[in-house]
Amino acid sequence: MGPRLSLEEKRKRMMDIFHESQEPYLLKELERIGPKQKGIVSQSVKDVVQSLVDDGMCHCEKIGSSNFFWSFPSEVAVKRANKRAELEKELTQMQAKNKELTDSINEALLGREQTDERANLLEELSETETSFKEQQTELQKFKECDPVLMNQKREEARIARDAANRWTDNIFIMQSWVRDKFNMDMDQFNKHFEIPPDFDNV
Secondary structure, rough: OOOOOOHHHHHHHHHHHHHHOOEEEEEEHHHHHHHHHHHOOHHHHHHHHHHHHOOOEEEEEOOOEEEEEEOHHHHHHHHHHHHHHHHHHHHHHHHHHHHHHHHHHHHHHOOOOOOOHHHHHHHHHHHHHHHHHHHHHHOOOOOOOOOHHHHHHHHHHHHHHHHHHHHHHHHHHHHHHHHHHHHHHHHHHHHOOOOOOOOOOO
């Protein structure tokens, strides 16, 4: 009995079946081929194939009374390129927003006394900037990624988006701090620092 395969390894081997043959299959055919050619337990084939369909990596088409499944290498390459472009666009947007928030915070605190709040904000800003740089480095490795790395990039993009949202929350905290300490109206604060009316979490 061979080693137990992880879900990602099963997905990769199932994609190999599609790409090596470049033919459509019935589910029962995959349940027969999977164990023989790739060591995928037949009972797990259905769930593996469905996960590929859900992620857009495999097609499912009902022809007559049967469902056919297929995936061609050229389609995967196009999807990878599109995903990479999407991640790069998202990263650029997050960087722009991060710079905007950083400039606003620095201007708001210019000439004012050092506080624990400011120190904490600057520390978190540094961590966020480091995260953005790491994202850029990882994107350079993403040109020839496989489905496993694709899922990792989704998770990293989610983490980066969460970091941007934390900074949005920090701006809201800064608004309250300025309002209480300097008796500044929120509309006046937003206008002064050019914060748009629809400013919110991403």
